[in-house]
Amino acid sequence: MRVLVIEDDEELAETVAAGLRSARMAVDVALDGTAGLSRARVNDYDVILVDRDLPGLHGDKVCAELVGSGCRSRVLMLTAAASTANLIEGLGLGADDYLGKPFDFGELVARVVALARRAHPSVPPQLSHGDVTVDTAQRRASRGGRSLELAPKEFGVLELLLASQGRCVSAEELLARVWDEEADPFTHTVKITISRLRAKLGDPPVIETVAKYGYRI
Amino acid sequence: MQLTALYALVLSASGAAVLGITIVLVFGFRATSVQSITGAVRSNQFSRDFVAITIGGAIALAIVAVASVWVAWLLAGRVLSPLRSITLVARDISATSLDRRLALDGPDDELKELGDTFDGLLGRLDASFSAQRQFVANASHELRTPLARLKTLTQVALSDPSADAASLRTAHERVLASEQQLEQLIDALLTLAEGEQASGRRAHLDLGNVAARVLDGRTAEIEGSGLRLDASLEPTAATGDPRLVERLLDNLVDNAIRHNEHRGWIQVSTRGGAVSVANGGAPISAEELEQIKQPFSRGAGERPGRADGYGLGLSIVQAIAAAHGAVISVSAPGDGGLRVEVQFPPDSPRAESGD
Numbered sequence: 001m002r003v004l005v006i007e008d009d010e011e012l013a014e015t016v017a018a019g020l021r022s023a024r025m026a027v028d029v030a031l032d033g034t035a036g037l038s039r040a041r042v043n044d045y046d047v048i049l050v051d052r053d054l055p056g057l058h059g060d061k062v063c064a065e066l067v068g069s070g071c072r073s074r075v076l077m078l079t080a081a082a083s084t085a086n087l088i089e090g091l092g093l094g095a096d097d098y099l100g101k102p103f104d105f106g107e108l109v110a111r112v113v114a115l116a117r118r119a120h121p122s123v124p125p126q127l128s129h130g131d132v133t134v135d136t137a138q139r140r141a142s143r144g145g146r147s148l149e150l151a152p153k154e155f156g157v158l159e160l161l162l163a164s165q166g167r168c169v170s171a172e173e174l175l176a177r178v179w180d181e182e183a184d185p186f187t188h189t190v191k192i193t194i195s196r197l198r199a200k201l202g203d204p205p206v207i208e209t210v211a212k213y214g215y216r217i
Numbered sequence: 218m219q220l221t222a223l224y225a226l227v228l229s230a231s232g233a234a235v236l237g238i239t240i241v242l243v244f245g246f247r248a249t250s251v252q253s254i255t256g257a258v259r260s261n262q263f264s265r266d267f268v269a270i271t272i273g274g275a276i277a278l279a280i281v282a283v284a285s286v287w288v289a290w291l292l293a294g295r296v297l298s299p300l301r302s303i304t305l306v307a308r309d310i311s312a313t314s315l316d317r318r319l320a321l322d323g324p325d326d327e328l329k330e331l332g333d334t335f336d337g338l339l340g341r342l343d344a345s346f347s348a349q350r351q352f353v354a355n356a357s358h359e360l361r362t363p364l365a366r367l368k369t370l371t372q373v374a375l376s377d378p379s380a381d382a383a384s385l386r387t388a389h390e391r392v393l394a395s396e397q398q399l400e401q402l403i404d405a406l407l408t409l410a411e412g413e414q415a416s417g418r419r420a421h422l423d424l425g426n427v428a429a430r431v432l433d434g435r436t437a438e439i440e441g442s443g444l445r446l447d448a449s450l451e452p453t454a455a456t457g458d459p460r461l462v463e464r465l466l467d468n469l470v471d472n473a474i475r476h477n478e479h480r481g482w483i484q485v486s487t488r489g490g491a492v493s494v495a496n497g498g499a500p501i502s503a504e505e506l507e508q509i510k511q512p513f514s515r516g517a518g519e520r521p522g523r524a525d526g527y528g529l530g531l532s533i534v535q536a537i538a539a540a541h542g543a544v545i546s547v548s549a550p551g552d553g554g555l556r557v558e559v560q561f562p563p564d565s566p567r568a569e570s571g572d
């Protein structure tokens with residue numbers, strides 16, 4: 001799961017990012033609307049958090065731009081203006097959800113996860129294949145009832161493969177949707193993560209390698 | 218009631234006067250045409266006429282008096298009705314319905330003037346209450362992001378499964394830093410509220426001195442940001458609240474530091490009852506300039522990493538200037554940056570000595 005946070009208060013942006021990362025998400029941060037829009041054009045995000053009061057390009061315009069350009073990311077508006085009238089206005093601009101500040105962080109995570117489920121063809125919150133289960137809301141994975149200790153990227157890969165429901169996912173797509181900007185595209189990071197994940201999943205093997213293309217479950 | 222009685226009295230008195238004068242005149246003529254008044258009084262025809270007219274007159278007067286009370290009541294009602302409507306409206310108006318007006322029509326007389334004056338008063342009160350409500354709404358809006366910061370910091374730190382003393386300590390330190398900024402924000406908001414009320418205190422100031430003090434306090438920050446300072450401070454007198462004027466200057470300098478470019482410049486000068494603060498930086502469009510002049514706005518080009526630019530600075534400057542009757546002019550030179558000049562009114566001799 002990959003999220004973009006567009007918020008001009010740097011301290012708040014970084015804190016939200018850190019919190020989302022500890023919920024096993026890949027997070028990029030943009031400190032103003034223009035930077036946010038250019039990031040959204042280049043990368044594929046599941047959810048974009050937009051602060052309404054941005055200097056320069058206002059959050060409303062950013063949202064309108066994202067929605068108008070057919071971006072498939074879901075938009076969650078964060079704002080200090082939290083009256084019902086503002087909420088109606090925000091949703092009317094094309095935002096998929098709207099949260100007033102100060103917000104409960106647990107609620108933010110839950111809403112982001114719920115939005116991400118809808119970013120693709122609709123995906124249920126509990127993903128499973130055989131005896132492997134991933135709870136996307138609780139951010140936990142288990143096999144045969146036994147809880148799996150997965151690193152954030154391993155969790156992300158497993159989540160994406162299960163959500164793809166048998167579709168073959170290329171390494172590039174994994175890199176784009178599970179890693180953040182910090183990732184170096186030229187390393188073997190995806191391969192390494194897959195092999196670690198396989199080791200933790202154990203027998204019988206669940207992840208199938210499709211030669212020259214990618215992986216699937 | 219009073220007016221009715223007055224009118225009734227006046228009408229009746231007029232009636233009585235008419236009657237009395239008529240009797241005197243008529244019978245006075247009659248009397249002079251007879252040898253003596255006593256003789257006239259003794260004449261039967263004279264006395265009968267006199268009695269007839271007096272009784273008739275008295276009855277007429279009684280009728281007129283009664284009628285006059287009724288007419289007086291009607292007249293008084295018509296005259297007083299504007300006053301009555303003023304009373305009714307005034308009774309109804311409260312802080313939440315200050316948009317009502319009397320809007321009396323009718324002749325341009327004292328009553329209309331009273332109604333219009335009352336409307337003027339309501340207008341001023343309405344504007345004042347609206348400004349206060351707007352301020353409170355803006356302030357609460359401004360406070361929410363810093364609060365979100367505190368809440369998120371704390372919640373994320375608490376929900377971290379690998380939280381240890383070190384990570385919690387770091388989180389607390391960041392919370393403290395955010396709290397500090399929140400304090401500054403509240404302080405700024407209070408100054409803005411204070412500045413918007415008419416400031417009572419007036420003392421003689423030397424703007425040059427005040428500017429020098431402010432710049433002293435900001436030296437470290439100016440040098441730390443690599444900015445070049447050009448200060449030409451002439452002694453120049455003005456009248457005002459010393460603390461607020463210092464706050465005004467401090468905000469101007471703070472803005473100049475914050476909205477500057479790397480290795481930019483700041484110029485501060487005091488002369489002829491005015492202080493001007495200019496800084497170099499990115500060019501500002503006419504649209505942005507208008508935005509900057511709005512309260513609580515933030516211009517584009519905030520230096521990244523300085524999240525404490527709440528945009529209140531210029532609002533505070535405007536509020537304090539307005540309270541002092543000073544005139545602000547803001548301009549954006551073509552080659553970039555911003556120039557703000559504040560012209561104070563001439564020094565008033567009645568102020569206390571201060572500064």
